[in-house]
Amino acid sequence: MTTKINEKQIFTSYLIIGAGCSGLSLAIKLIDNKKFTEKVILLEARENYFDDRSWCFWEKKCHILSGIVSKKWYSWTFSKLKGESYTGSSKKFSYQYIRSIDFYKYCIKKIKSTSNFSIINSCKVNNITKKNKNYIIKTNHGSFTCQYIIDTRPKNNSFIKFPFLYQTFLGKEIYIKSSSNINQNNVKLMHNMKVDSIGLSFLYLLPISNNIILVEATRFSLKKVKRAQLIRDLNNHISALGIEKYKVIREESAELPMGIVKNTIVNDPNYIFFGINSGNLRPSSGYGFLRIQKWAKICANNIILHSKPIGPLKENLIQSLLDKIFLNVIYENINICPELLTKLVKKCPTSSFIRFMTDEASLLDYVLVIISMPKYYFFHYLYKIFKKKLNA
Numbered sequence: 367m368t369t370k371i372n373e374k375q376i377f378t379s380y381l382i383i384g385a386g387c388s389g390l391s392l393a394i395k396l397i398d399n400k401k402f403t404e405k406v407i408l409l410e411a412r413e414n415y416f417d418d419r420s421w422c423f424w425e426k427k428c429h430i431l432s433g434i435v436s437k438k439w440y441s442w443t444f445s446k447l448k449g450e451s452y453t454g455s456s457k458k459f460s461y462q463y464i465r466s467i468d469f470y471k472y473c474i475k476k477i478k479s480t481s482n483f484s485i486i487n488s489c490k491v492n493n494i495t496k497k498n499k500n501y502i503i504k505t506n507h508g509s510f511t512c513q514y515i516i517d518t519r520p521k522n523n524s525f526i527k528f529p530f531l532y533q534t535f536l537g538k539e540i541y542i543k544s545s546s547n548i549n550q551n552n553v554k555l556m557h558n559m560k561v562d563s564i565g566l567s568f569l570y571l572l573p574i575s576n577n578i579i580l581v582e583a584t585r586f587s588l589k590k591v592k593r594a595q596l597i598r599d600l601n602n603h604i605s606a607l608g609i610e611k612y613k614v615i616r617e618e619s620a621e622l623p624m625g626i627v628k629n630t631i632v633n634d635p636n637y638i639f640f641g642i643n644s645g646n647l648r649p650s651s652g653y654g655f656l657r658i659q660k661w662a663k664i665c666a667n668n669i670i671l672h673s674k675p676i677g678p679l680k681e682n683l684i685q686s687l688l689d690k691i692f693l694n695v696i697y698e699n700i701n702i703c704p705e706l707l708t709k710l711v712k713k714c715p716t717s718s719f720i721r722f723m724t725d726e727a728s729l730l731d732y733v734l735v736i737i738s739m740p741k742y743y744f745f746h747y748l749y750k751i752f753k754k755k756l757n758a
């Protein structure tokens with residue numbers, strides 16, 4: 367799956383740094399538009415692609431990536447450890463699962479079928495300078511010159527300091543020898559939520575088949591969580607499920623930021639950033655896959671119509687305010703998280719909750735989300751946020 371090019375100096379109109387979810391999504395959206403004939407090069411640090419992540423999202427029946435969806439579930443559960451639980455379901459939406467390896471293969475096949483796109487693997491970008499109207503990019507594969515850069519590498523120091531949390535998880539796809547009695551039609555989104563000195567802990571569980579499940583020990587915390595802690599959490603979750611013997615098929619892990627990106631003002635319209643620290647993840651949830659697909663479509667259209675790429679899409683004002691309130695609440699009151707989340711999903715109509723989670727909420731959905739939140743916390747942090755704005 368790797369392409370190796372050893373030219374010393376290559377010119378391209380568009381250079382995409384990082385051929386992960388964002389870089390590849392943009393490439394395929396440009397390829398899908400047959401009128402686009404400019405040259406595009408993707409530079410990717412990894413040598414090979416693996417099934418390194420499971421992308422899940424709520425969607426309606428048919429969409430452009432339906433062909434690579436591995437599984438869909440129509441019900442999902444949130445539960446507190448030894449306490450309340452809530453199972454939501456929807457006829458309109460399902461929780462869909464795309465294996466990253468299927469997505470990578472799908473995109474790379476498309477890229478390889480074109481003459482104007484190429485992807486260079488094992489290519490690390492070291493240095494970028496601007497000369498007249500062009501950029502010079504130095505890499506271990508030689509030097510590139512281009513007019514426009516779309517940089518999807520994680521950027522440093524891009525979040526406001528407070529409220530900021532880490533969402534850390536370690537997941538294992540496991541084969542269970544004796545067929546499990548785990549409900550195949552239900553996803554455990556936040557299972558056995560509890561809070562300890564490290565932060566909020568819960569299990570995320572996708573039943574993939576009768577014998578295969580993906581189990582992920584997840585933490586929301588103010589400080590980074592060590593891998594050893596996640597291993598302990600995961601072992602505890604697995605034994606709480608009554609699973610004794612299993613074989614690990616693959617592993618995935620992440621440390622995702624949950625915070626507000628500092629500044630999305632674009633200083634140079636020919637060089638845009640779009641990565642996990644530049645606004646492609648939803649601040650309050652860490653979900654990014656659908657946001658990336660939406661951005662890729664709009665960015666590709668802009669390139670086709672006006673030549674220029676565009677950065678993160680403007681956040682809806684109400685959504686952004688609610689995300690800030692939510693982050694403030696969990697940052698300062700992580701203890702109440704299990705109670706707050708189970709109450710919220712219980713009270714809020716399922717479709718409104720899903721549209722809110724997928725950046726598609728209507729005004730009515732926002733109202734329903736707000737009235738499902740505990741009033742004290744909502745008004746307390748609303749007041750704090752406005753006071754801070756007035757004092758700024």
Ligand SMILES: Cc1cc2nc3c(=O)[nH]c(=O)nc-3n(C[C@H](O)[C@H](O)[C@H](O)COP(=O)(O)OP(=O)(O)OC[C@H]3O[C@@H](n4cnc5c(N)ncnc54)[C@H](O)[C@@H]3O)c2cc1C
Nearest residue numbers: 384386387388411419421422490491620641642653654655
């Ligand atoms: C394990 C995991 C599970 C996730 N699950 C979900 C989910 O279920 N649903 C959801 O909505 N979101 C999920 N996310 C969040 C989000 O969708 C992903 O993180 C997504 O991959 C982000 O896309 P990206 O393009 O910003 O980053 P990536 O996909 O990581 O791509 C960035 C690319 O840049 C390359 N790169 C880095 N440095 C350089 C360099 N110097 N030169 C060249 N290339 C470089 C990297 O190798 C990488 O391929 C998950 C994230 C992880 C890590």
